[in-house]
Amino acid sequence: MSRRALILVEGHRSNGPLYIKAALRLGLHPITLSADPAQYDYLAAEGTEAIGVDTDNLEGLIDVCCLLRTTYDIAGITGFPGLDESIYVTVGKLCRYFDLPGPNPASIERCYDKFTQRQLLGQAGVLVPAYRLVSNAKEVESAATEIGLPVIVKPAIGIGSSGVRLCRDVDELAEHTAYLLDGGHIWRSAPRILVEEFAEGQFCETTMMESEIIAVGLANFDRPPHFVPCESMFPAPLTDKERKRISSVSLRCLRALGLGWGPENIEFRWTERGPVVIEVNPRLPGWTTPRLIQLAYGVDLIAEHIKLVVGDECDLRAMHTHSAAARFLVPDRDGILDRIEGISLAAAEPGVYDVRFYVEPKTPIVRKGDYRDMIGHVIAASPSLTRTEAILRRAVDLIDWPITPFPILDEQQQSVALPRQSAGDAKWQ
Incomplete structure (x- = not known):
């Protein structure tokens, strides 16, 4: 009998290793297809199979999968976002070609284009920002005047808050517009920019599977006017009435976008008008969310997703309700990360489940104003939110990671010394 294989299209810094380990626990042989497998260091660490292939080329992926079927029984196919969510469109098409369970490609396409998503949600009566x-600087200025400052300015297609900024005055608006249009941001097609009303309020998110709400959490951000995550927690301390309202809006979002298979993540801002939908993602979130949900509810979302992918029945029942939270380590300056000390002390604190840095000492730190500015995290859990927050504070205080600022350079030296965003950066969400 052929060995059952799980095909993973591209990889992911946080979720990728979890998918590999969960697949192995479920008796599956994980195979990663990537344009550059070497960028995912966990593949070598786990000793799993990886194949280099252009993942933007659907026909090429079909050819590789057909070849693999001569050796393996391909039980399922899933994947991770690259520069945008379009990888899930490809995954959906692959699943349909090989008659495997998977997402509807048309629904994913509607979702990853944020303009189309806004239109469909608004037509369904879902509250979204104006x-x-x-597509150009004059239109950005005109749109901001119509909506009224402050506004959010961001690419219509993208992930991880890359290119997203709060513009509070005309100077910030002009500066960020120039960044997006004059070479600072990498576009895969003609520039399409969303100018949006700034929905002020607490950030909330629902994580769903098969149209079932698994968890509702909160997150906080650092470094305004950018949106760099600094903390995430589950469950959100909401009233029953607030939970019911968010649940109702979440289900309406899925109906409006034609979603309902597999995982979904919906982001809100709880404003004076109630929950305003910021974004619907047809996938599991990155960061530490799957781990936090497992600690808070006892549900292994990644293992359950894999079960869906291979056509098995999944179990989404909560086993318990604890409070789980992550504190992200975000630099307050550019420079050289001198050293990292205190990890073992922090990890030994009762209630701490993970302490991790994504970079090594002596790494140059150049902040980009998005998820890539997170250089580590601490995860804690306990039966109560108050206790979990106290555990996190103690653990974070035990870690020392000083950064020495770069020497002051003139403009010409800076342009040579400081790295720019590369196409591969976004794959490391």
């Missing part, structure tokens, strides 16, 4: 789609 928005305009523009």
